[in-house]
Amino acid sequence: MTVTEAAALLDLHRDVAYDAVRRGDLPSLRIGRKILIPTAKLAAMLGLSYVPEESAE
Numbered sequence: 001m002t003v004t005e006a007a008a009l010l011d012l013h014r015d016v017a018y019d020a021v022r023r024g025d026l027p028s029l030r031i032g033r034k035i036l037i038p039t040a041k042l043a044a045m046l047g048l049s050y051v052p053e054e055s056a057e
Contacts, residue, residue, distance in 0.1 A: 003028070006037040 001009075006026065007017035018035075020026035027041040043050035 001037050001039055001042075003035050003037060006042060009042075 003017050003021060003026075004014050006012075007014045010017065012020075017026060021028045021035060021037075027038055027045065029036045029038060040050045040052075
């Protein structure tokens, strides 16, 4: 998910979420210029179990 989506999920301001990424408090992956938050790692950080959705084909 994007940093903006994670911020909304965590009820944080977008800038606060980006600061957390810079500090390493929020797990992230950089792909080119895009920063993404791995959903499974975020769920684990929050103590939640994560079951990925199956794609509808």
